[in-house]
Amino acid sequence: MRIDQILAAPGPVFSFEFFPxxxxxxxxxxxxxxxxxxxxxxxxVSVTYGAGGSDRERTIEIVKRIKxxxxxxxxxxxxxVGATVPQLRETLDEMARAGIDxxxxxxxxxxxxxxxxxxxxxxxxxxxxxVQLITADYPFAVGAACFxxxxxxxxxxxxxxxxxxxxxxxxxxxxxxxxxxxxxYYFDFAQRxxxxxxxxxxxxxxxxxxxxxxxxxxxQMCGSAIPDGLRDELHARGxxxxxxxxxxxxxATLQCAELLAAGxxxxxxxxxxxxPATRAILSALKLTRPWERAVYPGSISSASATRGEPSAAx
Numbered sequence: 001m002r003i004d005q006i007l008a009a010p011g012p013v014f015s016f017e018f019f020p021x022x023x024x025x026x027x028x029x030x031x032x033x034x035x036x037x038x039x040x041x042x043x044x045v046s047v048t049y050g051a052g053g054s055d056r057e058r059t060i061e062i063v064k065r066i067k068x069x070x071x072x073x074x075x076x077x078x079x080x081v082g083a084t085v086p087q088l089r090e091t092l093d094e095m096a097r098a099g100i101d102x103x104x105x106x107x108x109x110x111x112x113x114x115x116x117x118x119x120x121x122x123x124x125x126x127x128x129x130x131v132q133l134i135t136a137d138y139p140f141a142v143g144a145a146c147f148x149x150x151x152x153x154x155x156x157x158x159x160x161x162x163x164x165x166x167x168x169x170x171x172x173x174x175x176x177x178x179x180x181x182x183x184x185y186y187f188d189f190a191q192r193x194x195x196x197x198x199x200x201x202x203x204x205x206x207x208x209x210x211x212x213x214x215x216x217x218x219x220q221m222c223g224s225a226i227p228d229g230l231r232d233e234l235h236a237r238g239x240x241x242x243x244x245x246x247x248x249x250x251x252a253t254l255q256c257a258e259l260l261a262a263g264x265x266x267x268x269x270x271x272x273x274x275x276p277a278t279r280a281i282l283s284a285l286k287l288t289r290p291w292e293r294a295v296y297p298g299s300i301s302s303a304s305a306t307r308g309e310p311s312a313a314x
Contacts, residue, residue, distance in 0.1 A: 001073055002141035003102045004173040006043050007201045012291050013043035013266030014282055015075075015203070018273050020047060020058040026273070030062070033275040034070060040282050043266065044073040046104060049081075056083075060091065064098045075143065076100055079108025080130050084122035088130070092138050104143040104176070105130045128167045135171030144172040146202065148180050148189035152223040161196055168198050175200055176268050179207040181219070182227050183258050204259050207270035208277035209248030212238050245277065253281045257290040 006013055016037055021027045034045070047063050049056060063076040076095055080088070095103070107127040119125040124133065127144060134142050144167055147160060154160035168175070175198075180186060186204050193202060209215045212234045219226050226234075230251065237243035256267050267285075269278045 001101060002173075003044055003073070003075060003143060004141045006073070007174055007265055012260055012264070013203065014040070014285075015266065015268045016042050016045045016271050016278060017205075017268060018045060018047050018062075018271060020049075020062055021273065027062075030273050031070075033271065033273055034066065034072075036275040036279060037271070038070060038072060040279065040286070042072065044075055044102065046075040046077060046268075048077045049079050049106075049108065056091065060094060060098075063095070063100060067099060073102070074100065075102035075104055077104045077106060078130070078134075079106045080120070080124040080127070081108035082120055082123075084120060085124065085133070086122075088124070088133065089137075092134065092140075095140075096138060101139075101141060102143065103134060103138075103140045104145070105134055105172070106145055126163075126167075128163070128170045131167055131170040131172055141173045142171055143174050143176055144168070145178065146175040146189070146193070147178045147223075148185035149178070149223055149225060157192075161192060164193070165196050165198060168200055173200060175202045177202065177205045178222055178224060179205050179218070179270055180224050181230055181255070182225065183255060183262075185225075186259060186264070187262065201265040203266050203268045204264050205268045205270060206252055206256055206259075207272070208252045208281055209234065210245050210272070210274065210277050211241065212244055214272075215248075249277050249280045252277070253284050256281060256285055257288065260285065260291040261293055263291075 003013075018030055018034070021030050037045075045066060047059050047066070049059050059076060063074050066072050066074045078088075078091070083091070092103075105127055107125075107130070124130050131142055131144065134140055144164075146164055147154075150157045150160045154163070164175075177186065177189070186202075190202055207215070207218070215234070216226065218224075233247060234244060237247055259267065267282075269282070271278050
């Protein structure tokens with residue numbers, strides 16, 4: 001089922017992101033986590049590429065297996081990196097034959113060891129071009145990434161928003177944000193995006209904090225700010241991994257509840273191929289159902305609002 005159709009139904013969507021493991025043991029851990037998270041009935045799951053498109057074949061195989069053997073709706077990440085247009089079409093053809101309905105169209109990161117992004121000869125340069133390629137000839141629902149704190153390679157927030165407008169105009173059906181740890185970034189971003197004329201759903205991406213060093217490295221890589229108070233609390237527990245995990249779950253649960261109460265169309269969890277933290281957070285959210293309580297009336301324009309329905313914040 002197409003994700004844009006899932007988003008059109010009542011209620012929030014919840015989705016999980018996984019990455020292709022590099023070892024057989026890692027792949028077994030992935031499927032174990034997948035089975036545990038499957039019990040929470042996610043709206044869909046997604047599978048990333050490695051840097052530079054290095055895990056392209058493994059990504060497609062995992063996506064096909066999740067669809068065929070686990071019965072979950074799935075979305076394949078798909079980048080321009082390291083592929084010509086004919087090669088991109090070959091992969092899209094394979095996904096279409098496998099019954100995949102959803103693609104997350106990304107420019108992609110440079111290959112490992114390279115800092116600058118370089119267009120492949122005979123390939124594409126921008127994610128907008130990839131969206132155009134997909135929508136012109138394939139029936140996929142197309143998602144794209146967006147950056148509440150601005151893409152690390154953008155010259156300015158205004159320039160980043162302009163590129164987003166072009167990308168969505170090329171045929172994007174929904175957006176998923178880069179991870180963030182301060183909801184103010186999402187609320188401000190949503191207002192700027194709506195003011196720019198973009199009406200597609202904007203799903204916030206949330207990464208449960210389980211280890212201090214890991215989250216700091218990832219936040220630095222993608223340009224996500226860790227609020228001073230959050231950093232202080234994490235470092236106060238730095239010598240106690242269990243305390244870090246407990247606090248990280250509590251923080252992410254409050255973060256998600258606030259977003260849903262304000263009208264966000266759902267939550268996309270960056271699971272890092274692990275299930276306990278995400279299971280705890282989503283179980284609490286489904287129990288308390290914060291989207292049914294208006295906490296911040298009219299604070300953001302949600303997906304339901306763009307469909308002309310009452311949002312959770314109305």
